[in-house]
Amino acid sequence: MLRLLKIVFSSVQKRSNTNVSAVLRSVSLAASPSANFVSHPQMEAKLYHAPPQVRGMTSLDKDAFAQTITVPALRVPTRFINKLMKSLKKSTIQRPGVPRVVQDQEESPDFRLVLLDPHRVSSSGSFSEAEAEALRSFDVSQELQHYELRLTYDNLKSEEVLEAVLPLEQDVTSSFSRVGHIAHMNLRDHQLPYRNLIGKVIMDKNPGVTCVVNKTNNIDSTYRNFKMEVLAGEENMVAKVKENGVTYEFDFSRVYWNPRLSTEHQRVVDLVKRGDIVFDVFAGVGPFAIPAARAGAAVFANDLNPESYRWLQHNSKLNKVEGKVKSFNLDGRAFVRGPLKRELPALFAGKGRVHVVMNLPALALEFLDAFRGLLQEEAPYDNNLPTVHCYGFSKDDNPERDMVERASLVLGFPLEGRCNVHSVRNVAPNKDMLCISFTLPQEVLFSQHEEQTEHSEEPTPKRQKCETADSS
Template sequence: MSLFRPPLMRAAAVGEAIVLDRSRFAKTVNLAAAAVADKKQISGWRRKLQQDRSLISAERIPAVVSHPEPALASQGAKCLLLDPKIRPAAPETWTPSLSAGVQAAELGIVPYDLQLNYDYWLYEDVMRSILPAEVRDENDGFPVGFNQAGHVAHLNLRESFLPYRKIIAEVLLDKNASVRTVINKVADVGTESEFRTFAYEVLAGPDDLNVETRENDCVFRFDYSKVYWNSKLESEHRRLVNLFTPGEVVCDVMAGIGPFAVPAGKKGVFVWANDYNPESYRYLAENAKRNKVSQFVRPFNEDGRTFIRRAADLVYEASARGEYALAEGSRKDRRRKPPPHDHNTKSATPPPEPQRTPLPPTISHFVMNLPASSLSFLPSFRGLYFGREALFAPHTATKLPLVHAHCFAGKPENDSDEAPFRDVVERVARGLGVEGLLLGKEGEVEEGAVEVREVRNVAPNKTMYCASFRVPAEVAFAPRTAEEAGGS
């Protein structure tokens, strides 16, 4: 309701200094309050007045307040704030419960001046008050979303908001306790770096982008200016990790600092994790060590196209050597003292043997989280398992790997619009060099079909998708070129 909106501020014209004056957000709201004669009856009267909707109903405003008279407040007298439609000097506005309480001398209806200030208003409230209507539109309104990495809030402001970027950052800093630094991207990701890093300016707080963040029960540390991180993908990271089975092998082709690889390793999944960015590779290794999953997560720093086939070869060779991970039991088990020697028994109970998890010879999943270009990597799957057909069905129970490739496509116009999904399927087919791939059902990855799942909207007409499909046999077992065969 308008009573609880902040005062309207008229920001300075573009080109003039735009300053956040927090004192201008002070506002007095004239209300009525029910003074309860007996303090012990506060709870009872609160229930009665709530039932007949006499009480105030506004976010972040308490129903029970101290009496407006300082002398009575010092004695512990309390009041119940009433709905704004109720006026102290107008009994015709009182509800039956209030009237009955006054007649019984159990209540007194008194004026109450509710003082609101800058601390009360939410970020959205302040933005509506400050930003002029001409810089807003029906789609954006004002900047509300940001990517957060540890203590850093990363904005991506459109041009009309740039004159107000400092004040936007100040308010964002004020209203988010976990944020200490606010930055704004000044170039598209990848424009100045092939590693998906970006140029930025600091809008508020210290220029400190060394962050620590937690996601999916793992701790990640990194320099946000040198690697790619997107907190809005946490649910997508979790979704894919939940598809992996402990003991199987996943190849993460564009692993970044490990948002897929490290939680998967913690689950007991072997991950061959690669990133082309040397800084991402360094932080990937550090984060694997920090989260105690180095037995399962092996970092690499190679071009993804080369790595796809090389990973398949490396996993096969490592499995043939008999490599494994060793589970040493829980920390509680390791700390448990052996029982005292009992001379009446032959020996004390020995500690349990560490459990070995052998490395399988094949990769079960490939993850390709580079939505701008991941589908261009698909030709690298040709000849993935050339000459190793005996590893897979029908010779064994093992199926060919699933690929989860993220990509961009248009936004569906409505719930029945399949055009963007079919576009993704066609691009997957072209990348693999096959025909006849079908659009599969969501939640199912069938032979010869591609499951296309919406991940998130990234722009008004641009959506991120995840295309999941099984590598076709004619692709996996195709002959490699002489150059490819020499590098295997």
């Protein structure tokens, strides 16, 4: 119990990173007689800790979380409230739905009580020098009052509720990825018995979230989606999100979308200039392709997943770049050895740079062999060779070196000293996502290697579609 109290005390001290309901359903305040705050040795024990009956709860009972705590307060003349609150903002209570200023215990209109954070203020000597000076300037006594404050479920943060419910000594999570109106969680096994309660709490405490889902398996490497179960709310999986000023719509249950990659999407798009050409081999719903087209590039975007292909076309129209994005529904290797191969020779003489984006971290490195011997004769202009941005995962102690070695092996050409490796994010302990960027060597592109057979783990779909949008 002592450990739980320390955790709750710590969480009360920090502001929650999640949005919480601003509506207080039940706050009851009753003043005790004026007294020195530190004269109550049991004061610390009265700070909020969940009633023991909520431990192990699997069906949310909001009324069971009600608790009365004692907090310090200052009696302040009403006419000075606004000015004084600016000086005391670091010491006032910060609790969802709880007002910081309440009616004076004597119900005098000339005075109000300012509620203070008991973790910051425990006696009249707890105020900083600046705060104490402000109190003196308005002739406000530093003598602390006691206030009995009734907290309800609505005044608790999501992590406090979950810490109170889940078993002791077990990990508690209130974190999730936000995809439009959907909160996406990855629950651990010991949390699964409480999954519906967790979903309801997350939905309650985060305005705008109307559906909470939990991933039930790993990402499928073929279509890059995963099975999920709805924990709370509506079963509407069609999300609308805005990333880096671009709007996307898609069925989250049938395509791949990761909100943690927005910075990486923008980093690569910033390399693209007006007049450039972009080949997006694994385009998904368009997070690279569409902003690149908005930047003035001509884009050839491909994805094997028929749903991703459909939403890619939809999002191109939604963002009014359908004339700049030619979309394909092909296997990645078929796209490289088909549309990319056909278009590439004519681009060598152009002024725009050629970019090839390969964002399929689980498999993309294996597709690099598709470039070996792609063209049979050297073009007269070989100074505009494509720049490849290829993503991969690494569990190696030296992930940068690992990426270079693996890419070199598949290409059949050493890339050391001829590439850049960018660390994208840490996916899990001892698992990193990286992007290796390099100019495609002409020794690879124009080599005499026999055309590679398709051996990747990405299967060729039974029915392949290839549709192009009209050129701008």
